Amino acid sequence: MDIVIIDGLSFALPLFIMAIGGIYCEKSGVTMLAVEGLQGFGAFIGAFVAVAVAGNFSGDSPVPFYIAMIMAAVGGSIFALIHALLCLKFKANQVISGVVVNILAMALTAYLTKLLNRVVFGATSDKFVLTVSSRITIPGISKIPVLGAIFTNLYPFELVIVAVAFIAWFVMYKTRFGMHLRACGDNPHAVDAAGRQVGQIRLAAIMICGVLSGLGGICFAYSISANFSSSIYVGYGYLAIAALIFGNWRILPTLGACLLFGFARSGGYRLVQVLQMPSSYQDLVMILPYVLTLLLLVFFSKQNGAPRALGVIYDKGAR
Amino acid sequence: MKKMTKFWNAVKIPLLAILCSLVVGGVIIAVTGSNPFKAYYALLQGSGLAPKSSYASYKSMLTDFMSYVNYFTPMIFAALAVAVALRAGLFNIGVSGQMLAAGFTASIIVGYSSLNAVLAKPLVVIIGLIVGGLAGALIGFLKYRFNINEVVSSIMLNYTFQYVISFFINTFFVDPVSRQSKEISAASRLTLMDTMVGNLKMDIPLGIILALLTVVAVWFLLEKTKLGYELKAVGYSRSAAKYAGIKVGRSMVLSMTISGALAGLAGVTYYLGYVGSIQPKVLISTGFDAIAVSLLGNNNPFGIVFSTMLITLISKGSTYMKSAAGVDAEIASVITGIILLFSACNAYIKWKMERGRREKTNKTKEDK
Numbered sequence: 001m002d003i004v005i006i007d008g009l010s011f012a013l014p015l016f017i018m019a020i021g022g023i024y025c026e027k028s029g030v031t032m033l034a035v036e037g038l039q040g041f042g043a044f045i046g047a048f049v050a051v052a053v054a055g056n057f058s059g060d061s062p063v064p065f066y067i068a069m070i071m072a073a074v075g076g077s078i079f080a081l082i083h084a085l086l087c088l089k090f091k092a093n094q095v096i097s098g099v100v101v102n103i104l105a106m107a108l109t110a111y112l113t114k115l116l117n118r119v120v121f122g123a124t125s126d127k128f129v130l131t132v133s134s135r136i137t138i139p140g141i142s143k144i145p146v147l148g149a150i151f152t153n154l155y156p157f158e159l160v161i162v163a164v165a166f167i168a169w170f171v172m173y174k175t176r177f178g179m180h181l182r183a184c185g186d187n188p189h190a191v192d193a194a195g196r197q198v199g200q201i202r203l204a205a206i207m208i209c210g211v212l213s214g215l216g217g218i219c220f221a222y223s224i225s226a227n228f229s230s231s232i233y234v235g236y237g238y239l240a241i242a243a244l245i246f247g248n249w250r251i252l253p254t255l256g257a258c259l260l261f262g263f264a265r266s267g268g269y270r271l272v273q274v275l276q277m278p279s280s281y282q283d284l285v286m287i288l289p290y291v292l293t294l295l296l297l298v299f300f301s302k303q304n305g306a307p308r309a310l311g312v313i314y315d316k317g318a319r
Numbered sequence: 320m321k322k323m324t325k326f327w328n329a330v331k332i333p334l335l336a337i338l339c340s341l342v343v344g345g346v347i348i349a350v351t352g353s354n355p356f357k358a359y360y361a362l363l364q365g366s367g368l369a370p371k372s373s374y375a376s377y378k379s380m381l382t383d384f385m386s387y388v389n390y391f392t393p394m395i396f397a398a399l400a401v402a403v404a405l406r407a408g409l410f411n412i413g414v415s416g417q418m419l420a421a422g423f424t425a426s427i428i429v430g431y432s433s434l435n436a437v438l439a440k441p442l443v444v445i446i447g448l449i450v451g452g453l454a455g456a457l458i459g460f461l462k463y464r465f466n467i468n469e470v471v472s473s474i475m476l477n478y479t480f481q482y483v484i485s486f487f488i489n490t491f492f493v494d495p496v497s498r499q500s501k502e503i504s505a506a507s508r509l510t511l512m513d514t515m516v517g518n519l520k521m522d523i524p525l526g527i528i529l530a531l532l533t534v535v536a537v538w539f540l541l542e543k544t545k546l547g548y549e550l551k552a553v554g555y556s557r558s559a560a561k562y563a564g565i566k567v568g569r570s571m572v573l574s575m576t577i578s579g580a581l582a583g584l585a586g587v588t589y590y591l592g593y594v595g596s597i598q599p600k601v602l603i604s605t606g607f608d609a610i611a612v613s614l615l616g617n618n619n620p621f622g623i624v625f626s627t628m629l630i631t632l633i634s635k636g637s638t639y640m641k642s643a644a645g646v647d648a649e650i651a652s653v654i655t656g657i658i659l660l661f662s663a664c665n666a667y668i669k670w671k672m673e674r675g676r677r678e679k680t681n682k683t684k685e686d687k
Contacts, residue, residue, distance in 0.1 A: 033470055086664065089667075091670075092664055093663070093666070096610075096614070099410075099412060103607055104653075106656075107653045107655065111647060111650055119351075245471065280486055280490050283482045283489065283599075283600070284483065286478075287478065290478045293471075294479075297465065
């Protein structure tokens with residue numbers, strides 16, 4: 001049971017932070033399907049920097065990890081600029097633009113990983129190998145039965161994510177900027193009339209999405225595979241989008257959706273282990289989050305409250 | 320004359336996109352220390368469009384070209400699948416998953432049976448149509464009935480197909496040596512592999528005939544039938560179509576069914592044509608590259624034939640390019656990605672060009 005909670009959380013929280021990124025972007029009225037590509041590119045930059053600086057620190061130093069997190073956020077936001085450019089400047093179809101960003105991210109990172117490995121590190125490899133992130137257990141409260149598992153064997157990034165998620169929640173619902181952002185998604189003309197630039201707010205929202213997606217990506221790179229390679233593109237970005245639709249574009253219900261996915265996944269794995277089924281049955285378990293998403297969407301999509309101006313290209317002259 | 324200008328306007332922007340991406344790709348290749356012209360020429364050589372310096376026995380430029388045709392046949396179907404959905408305002412990003420489902424079903428029903436070729440080959444095609452169509456219809460139905468974004472649902476289905484099929488392959492149909500699914504029977508294969516023609520051993524893809532017929536059929540459907548008109552009307556404006564009395568829900572489900580059926584054909588020509596087995600846990604990139612192909616071909620069935628030949632040329636030739644010019648094969652998908660990037664801006668470029676032209680004509684009027 002404890003393992004289910006521990007693994008479930010370490011999967012759900014990176015998913016959650018990416019979903020928050022998606023919420024920011026979509027709440028500002030820009031359809032965001034590029035989370036997958038943004039998290040991959042962010043993780044790529046973060047992993048590259050982590051490997052590059054690792055030599056300067058002792059083997060178990062956590063510093064490269066934090067540098068990687070910052071760089072992943074920067075990388076994600078820079079790559080998000082492509083989506084911003086296509087959607088805001090070139091008025092491209094936002095769904096197509098998102099998919100373009102994803103395909104470009106996969107192609108570029110696969111190419112650059114090989115190239116950088118050869119040129120910078122003199123190795124022929126298609127992945128950046130990262131150190132395994134250390135885990136922490138908070139003394140005292142981890143002794144509480146069942147609930148204590150939440151505080152056991154935490155990845156340090158889980159604490160960072162909780163802090164960032166809280167800040168993101170605060171900015172979205174308690175600040176002037178957050179209110180303008182949400183208004184952009186529902187009635188951009190009103191925002192314009194109030195003297196704010198719709199384009200600027202949307203640009204900021206897309207970049208925030210890049211930052212948060214990049215963070216989520218590097219966390220997956222550290223926790224699931226302990227390396228960066230093309231295997232990072234397994235659709236968690238899309239899962240995050242499903243989570244936010246299921247969470248009705250609101251941050252707290254989205255957390256619930258992410259936890260559900262996380263526990264469905266870790267619970268399924270545990271089941272395969274406990275029942276001692278052959279490892280090929282893991283493939284069947286892997287579909288749980290996806291099938292669950294579809295089923296839940298069947299029940300919850302009808303009454304969803306998508307931002308009203310979502311996906312509509314802002315035209316100042318339109319009425 | 321008027322037709323010529325219309326044609327020119329349609330191809331102008333895709334050509335610009337290709338040119339820009341080739342330049343960008345060339346700069347990347349040059350920066351990494353290789354000769355871009357040599358690399359691009361190697362792409363042509365690898366696809367049998369330019370002679371190589373030497374050939375193995377039984378091989379020639381023609382066999383290379385046939386293998387290239389064999390490679391791009393599935394892509395024509397896949398791009399048509401994307402195009403039909405896009406014309407109806409839907410985005411089918413699940414082509415790869417639908418291909419896999421169709422290919423797997425056809426493999427286990429026909430590929431592992433002992434049917435003779437006359438029965439097996441048409442049966443493979445029909446199964447492809449049905450399985451792909453059903454998968455597409457499900458996505459369309461979820462969109463129409465439950466308002467589920469087709470992008471999200473098709474991606475969820477992609478992964479579901481990928482893992483479930485991988486489970487079945489690993490449990491029942493695995494070849495212990497290749498770690499792939501067992502090779503299908505030659506009778507059910509849509510490509511005649513290693514056939515002796517003269518003194519050459521070549522792959523003859525029968526699917527290409529079907530592909531070219533399908534191109535015409537899709538064009539006819541979209542341009543000359545009432546159904547095609549309704550699909551396009553829904554694609555332009557859902558509310559206007561509804562106001563005109565078109566059943567929007569029915570059109571959406573139908574267009575996704577057609578799109579899925581085309582993806583199913585892509586699946587059988589890929590898994591039971593180009594390759595003869597299925598690699599578990601891998602979703603091929605054809606369905607995603609098909610988006611680039613379709614956009615580049617203006618979502619027009621005839622345009623798609625040309626854009627297919629171009630994009631597959633880049634990926635097919637990349638293996639030879641790696642050995643001949645020493646350029647990483649991954650650059651091929653980077654170039655495809657950049658083409659996609661430029662094609663996505665095409666609405667803006669079109670608008671800019673039109674505005675420029677209008678301003679020019681206005682100016683000449685004022686001068687007069």
